[in-house]
Amino acid sequence: MNYVELTFTCDSLLTAELLMADLDALPVESVTTEGKVIKAYIEESRYSAFGFEDFPISTSAGRLSWTVNKIAHQNWNQEWESNFPALMIGEDLLIRAPFHTDPDPADFRYVIQMVPKMAFGTGHHPTTYLMMEAVLEEEKSGRIQGARILDMGCGTAILAVLALQAGASTAVGIEIDSFAAENAQEISELHGMQDRLAVLAGDASLLAPGAPGEGPYDLVYANINRNILLADMEHYASVMAPGGILYLSGFYAADVPTLLECAKRCGYQSKGEASKDGWMRLTLEYQTHVPN
Numbered sequence: 001m002n003y004v005e006l007t008f009t010c011d012s013l014l015t016a017e018l019l020m021a022d023l024d025a026l027p028v029e030s031v032t033t034e035g036k037v038i039k040a041y042i043e044e045s046r047y048s049a050f051g052f053e054d055f056p057i058s059t060s061a062g063r064l065s066w067t068v069n070k071i072a073h074q075n076w077n078q079e080w081e082s083n084f085p086a087l088m089i090g091e092d093l094l095i096r097a098p099f100h101t102d103p104d105p106a107d108f109r110y111v112i113q114m115v116p117k118m119a120f121g122t123g124h125h126p127t128t129y130l131m132m133e134a135v136l137e138e139e140k141s142g143r144i145q146g147a148r149i150l151d152m153g154c155g156t157a158i159l160a161v162l163a164l165q166a167g168a169s170t171a172v173g174i175e176i177d178s179f180a181a182e183n184a185q186e187i188s189e190l191h192g193m194q195d196r197l198a199v200l201a202g203d204a205s206l207l208a209p210g211a212p213g214e215g216p217y218d219l220v221y222a223n224i225n226r227n228i229l230l231a232d233m234e235h236y237a238s239v240m241a242p243g244g245i246l247y248l249s250g251f252y253a254a255d256v257p258t259l260l261e262c263a264k265r266c267g268y269q270s271k272g273e274a275s276k277d278g279w280m281r282l283t284l285e286y287q288t289h290v291p292n
Contacts, residue, residue, distance in 0.1 A: 002044040008066040010036040013278055014252065015062030021225060022055040029179060033125055044070065084114070087124055092136050093162065110165045112158050113190060127249040130274055130281040131159050131223050134247045138219060139166040143245070147218035150174070150239065152204070152232070157184035159221050160197050172213050173199045174206055204235035215239025219247070226251040230262050237266040240286035245271070249281040256280055
C-alpha cells in the first residue's frame with residue numbers, strides 16, 4: 001500500500017507536544033519526532049487534505065506548518081529505516097531493527113528488537129529515553145526484581161519489555177490507540193513475553209476494581225502528556241502497592257509544580273526528577289495515606 005507523509009514544523013516544543021494529541025484523533029499509523037519537527041504517516045486510502053481546524057489543540061498554543069509527500073509502497077521500509085537509527089544506553093540496552101548490523105547485540109546486556117512497520121515508540125524521544133533510564137535505575141536498586149509493572153500509554157511497550165528483561169515478574173501495558181496496542185502485542189510475542197506481558201487497548205478505566213488492569217503494582221510508568229497525567233493521577237494511586245513508585249514523563253519543567261501538587265493530593269511524595277532536552281521525569285513514592 002502507499003502512504004502519505006506529513007512533515008510538520010512547529011514554532012515550539014510545546015506546540016509539537018500538543019500536536020501529538022491532535023494526531024491521536026486522526027488515522028495516523030506512525031509518527032517520528034525530532035525536536036520541533038514531526039512526521040506522521042497515513043495510508044493513502046485513508047488520507048484527506050487537512051486544514052488548521054484539524055489541529056485545534058496545537059494551533060491554540062502556537063503556530064505550525066506542514067508539507068505533504070506521497071510514499072510508494074516499495075519505499076516505505078527505506079523511509080522507516082532512514083528515521084530509525086539503532087538506540088543505545090551505555091552498554092546496558094540496545095534497541096534495534098532487523099536491518100541494523102551495527103553495533104553487535106552481544107555487546108549489550110539487554111536487546112529489544114523492533115520490526116519495520118513500527119515507526120513510532122522506538123525509544124528515541126527524550127521522554128522514552130528518560131523512562132528507560134528509570135527502569136535501569138530500578139534494576140540497580142534491586143526493586144524491580146519480582147515486581148509487577150504497569151506501563152501506561154505503553155505505545156510499543158518497550159518499557160514493559162525492558163522491565164521484564166531486567167527482572168520484573170509480570171507487566172501490563174495499556175494503550176489507547178488500538179493500532180499501537182496491536183504492535184505492542186507483536187513486540188511482546190517477538191520477545192517471548194506474551195505469558196508475562198498483557199497488552200490492553202483502552203484508557204485508565206481499565207484500572208478499576210475487577211477490570212483487566214486492576215492492581216496492585218509495585219512500579220508504574222506513565223509517559224503521556226500533562227493533561228492526561230493530571231486527569232488520571234487518582235487512577236494510578238488506586239492501583240499502587242504501598243511504597244510503590246510512580247514515574248511520570250511527557251511534560252516540561254513549567255508543568256512540574258502543577259503535577260507535584262496533584263500527586264501530593266493523591267498520596268505521593270516526590271523522590272526526585274530528571275530532564276533531557278527540555279523534557280522532564282518525576283519520581284514519586286506512594287504513601288499509605290493521603291496527606292492533609
